[in-house]
Amino acid sequence: MKTILYFCVVLLLVAGTIIGCSSRNPDGVTTVTIAGWQSNTNENQLLEQVFKKFEAENPKIKVKHEVINDQYMDVIKTRLIGDAAPDVFYLDAFEAPLLMKYDVLSPLSPDIKANFSLADFEAPLLNAFKYKDQIYGLPKDFSTLALFYNKKAFQEVGLNQPPKTWEELRKYSKKLTIDKNHDGKIEQYGFGITPDLSRQYFMIKAYGGKLVDKNGNCAFDTPEALKGLQLVIEQYRIDKTSAQPSDVGASSGSEMFGQGKAAMVIEGSWAIPFLKDTFPNIDFATAEVPTVNGKKGTMAYTVAYVMNKQTKHKDAAWKLISYLTGKQGMKTWAKEGLALPSRKSVLSELGYNKNRLYAPFVAGAAYGTIWQAGKNLPIIVTQFNNQFISALIGEQPLQSAMKKAEATANREIEAAS
Amino acid sequence: MLQEVWKKKGVREAVASYLFMAPTIIVMGIFLIIPIVYAIFLSFNRVRVLGDLSYKWSGLNNFIRIAGDERVWIALQNTAEYVAIVVPIQTVLALILALVLNSQIKGKNWFRIIFFLPTVTSSAVLTLIFMWIYNRNGLLNNFLDFLHLPTYNWLGDPAVALKSIMLMNIWSTAPFFMVIYLAALQDIPISLYEAATIDGASGWEKFFYITLPLLKPVTFFIVAMGVIGTFQLFDQSYIFSGGSGGPNNSTLTVVLLIYQYAFKSLDMGYAAALALMLAGVIMLATLVQRTFFKEN
Amino acid sequence: MTMNRSRWLKVILYAILVLYGMITVVPFAWALSASFKPLSEIIAGGVNFIPEHFTLDNYNKIFIQSPLFGRWLFNSVLVAVWVTGLNLLFNSMAGYALARMRFPGNRLWFFIILAVLMVPGQITLIPSYLILKYLGWLNSYQGLIVPTVVNATFIFMMRQFFINFPNELEEAAQLDGLSRWETFVQIVLPLAKPALAAQAIFIFMGSWNNFLMPLIILSDQDLFTLPLGLNTFKGQYISYWNYIMAASMVFTLPALAIYAFFNRYFIQGVTFTGSK
Structure with missing residues (x-):
């Protein structure tokens, strides 16, 4: 008992001295906190290098980097409510409308000078962070979706080209769905799907459907919107040539592709370094997402640096943001290849548009649907995912599932406004 | 004065x-x-x-809105079903494990440690392992197939999704209550058993007339905590459904709803009302139990 | 005849124990073996328990490549030791008062403690955060420790344990002229060792695994506890299961050691026999 007590006292003393040390701060130096998640530890190290350079160029500013890797938005929202949020933080386009509407971000437009060359950013990406003619965030990077296909699996069934249209994709899927040992269980599916609105939104738009109407209400229960989604359902239910990751014991589409359980998947550029590192034996290539209804379509995801409205170091925070999104800063850490730089000049300088694997993703930026749809999108996503899977596994027809999803979502939206 | x-x-x-x-x-x-x-x-x-x-x-x-909210009723129904199945099974399982591990069997210390493993294993690891066990071509289905029993789509099929979560929950919380029963069993005076042996009581009689009655207060604790814990089910259903409560609301729970309102749509008023409603329901359930476990 | 029957019973009993043991040990063993596999092998989904490509890289990354690992471990131990010690004392005190002492408000406080358990934590998270901020305790050890030094669950548990204690105990103590506090410390607590052991195990584990509140209140990497620190090995798009498995082993083992240590208090016959 006594030893435990002594142990406690010692722990407390040591703790006291450690706190005492860390709180000292030299004069005249402002510390800017920046919070984000990390895609992998390499990316983090690159980012730290950029901060070091920035600190060298701006000796009066110190950067404090926080990595929040779980429940990122919950943490950020809680800290915003408590007025204790970081000065600069990552914000996904998906969550941006809510924060812009609630006026917790600082507009960046007044600080943006002409030599910052705003036009260099891909316009749709920048627009995702505009609200009432003000820019609230500068995109740090983006990714689109493209088709990954397994070259060896293609050769085995005599295919040498990726599918160009959705009809071809379904035809190829039939050839590529194989029960290798004839035990009645399929070892390789033609196509791996992720039944999540964040991946299926562009299918809603393929035949002229809409996710939300002008007022931000849900509007996907229309024949046009359902037509695209129906293709996904039919392939899964009737052709039986596609599978979800959970069907085959994988936790993501890229995993099932890497394991060889799906010969094609539609995934983001982050899957490229992952596949190369983890599955060096798989020989894959990428292509633009096959056209649906004769039109090109894909999803585009983007994340920006935004500034907390409550920040006490506006100038320093802006310096940091403009450095990170400036040509030089962006170039340093966008080499990892998880996501693509949002500046066109950096994109081409790093050669992404000429890279065989990355070119389809770069092309997608021109026509991709930005993953964003007003502040009610989180509600809509929940309801859509809930019911779409239900239709996918054949519990109910797509139409009734989507009707339910739309009705519930709109009820929620009305109650919340 | x-x-x-x-x-x-x-x-x-x-x-x-x-x-x-x-x-x-x-x-x-x-x-x-x-x-x-x-x-x-x-x-x-x-x-x-x-x-x-x-x-x-x-x-x-906010409370009127609850009454008219279909999702709340579905969530309550799911949760109630969950409570009704999980609590009795995990309580009985915990008691049996504790009784066995309290008897004079060989290697009981090893069994005590091994049986406790599910409680210390972190939830991220559990999720992966269960994905691996539960998927369509996973361990469980292979095993069932081997025994010529029907196989299920454990995670995808709404009719069984909640049951998969139940299995996982029982498996991981029974050891927790087992330890509490083990502790409680130590407090039963050996002299009582000795006296009963002299009176010629059988093992079963000793269990029903000495052990069970003396475990009553702790059993009340275990059942009440089981009910509270299961009514507040969140983690597993969040992980398995990616936060949507699907497919078709089959894994929706009240706390998942509360989380969605509190953090996703920032509707704190409604989230608070839901939380109070849930607390009320749990309180009712606890009052019912108290009548079963009346003290003195 | 009877010998034979009891032998059979024993065989069946052991069979059941071993079977159940397999159910509990297999996932853990698999996680342990996965912590020695490269990511590609884990994801390939093989069922092999012996790694094909044995590697220590995962542990290497955790121990050596994260300079703050020692700090995180220290923080976790510091917080868990304080939280466990104070909980044992405070919960037992409250549980004892609720079970054995008569005072106005006894039933009300018991009811309040039960009621507190029934309100889901998701709803008190933001208000408690605001209170911690008001106290200026964000990013501090006291912010991590103080709010968790009492625990309604275990006050309730201790009460249920104390209720069963024989009345003669306190009567004897009173005759000896002991005060309430002396009775509690000298007589009641030593008899409650099994319950205290159970409490110690769970509170230590709870504090050791505590994730969400530290995640929200700590922004300083120096103050991170192990679960927060190890979480930095997780990727946003990709789950690095190899690091996650190794990290989970690193922080499962201390909890398991604590359990094994306190397990020795679960041996029948230590308690009341002396007082009779």
């Missing part, structure tokens, strides 16, 4: 009692009771928490 009061035994006892309770009252008062009172206040308001904080009194509106 004061001395007179102090001499009264009741007063002294009351002061002593509150000194015993003081740390609890202070810490809980600040970090739990104030937040709960605040939540009660929120539940009668339309609240905006982000940006400029603002409240608008809305009377019982």
